[in-house]
Amino acid sequence: MFSADYHIHTGFSIDSDAPMEAMLLSAINKGMNEIAFTDHVDYDSKYYPEPDYDSYMPVFNELKEKYKDDINIVFGVEIGLENKWADKINALTAKYPFDFIIGSSHCVLTKDLYFDQKEYFGGRTKKEAYTTYFDELYKNIQTCHDFCVYGHIDFVSRYGMYEDNSLNYSEYKDITDKCLIALIDKGKGIEINTSGFRYGINGTYPSMDILKRYRELGGEIITAGSDSHRPEDTADHIDYAYDMMRAAGFRYVSVFRNRKPEFIKL
DSSP: OOOEEEEEOOTTSTTOOOOHHHHHHHHHHTTOSEEEEEEEEOTTOTTOOOOOHHHHHHHHHHHHHHTTTTOEEEEEEEEEOOGGGHHHHHHHHHHSOOSEEEEEOOEETTEETTTTHHHHHTTSOHHHHHHHHHHHHHHHHHHOOOOSEEOSTTGGGGSOOSSOOOOOGGGGHHHHHHHHHHHHHTTOEEEEEGGGGTTTSSSOBSOHHHHHHHHHTTOOOEEEEOOBSSGGGTTTTHHHHHHHHHHHTOOEEEEEETTEEEEEEO
16 A cells, blocks of 8 residues: 655754654655655744755755665655745745645744744734634735645644643634635645644644545645654654545545646545
């Protein structure tokens, strides 16, 4: 059965010290047919500078050739989307031949949800913080056009500072649906990000309710990613994510070539 992990970080991301080959070998050992390396670029965060692609590309190309009979490696990137950086993001994506681009919201109103946690969440109620997050996410969809899927779309709930950080879809239905419809209208997908199993929620980003709603609205483009930064976390709960896809009504998982989705039957 085909299986792909489409969200993997390496030592070329500032938040990982894992060699690219170590991440690759881990994925092979866990039975992955395909992976996407998606190291961070986040222009509104001082914590995620652009990787040194002059050093990155020779390593990537060497490994892609070396292991071509064992696994397919996709050249990807995870870009922190903020509408004010749209031109700079477009310049980056025009410069390098990315096959796959995750667009994510790590920063909201210039505040990094992890590193600036107190500044963002401290002065807002949960309703205000989460609604503002989705409002900005919607603006990003409208202005940042060059991405393939939106990553961990309900990410804001990971770092909330509330007694209950969970994001109940029914409480944010209107703004969430607005974002999902915009993604579908623009031919974009979403990912099932399994890192929630490592961050204490015992589940995925997004929740099953949001995943089902995306499918009900007509969404078809879907990937699964571990969001791993260490070899031991590659392929984490990818089978679980595929089971979620089936339960939500998906018949195909997406892979990407030259930023275009191809569909593989589940």
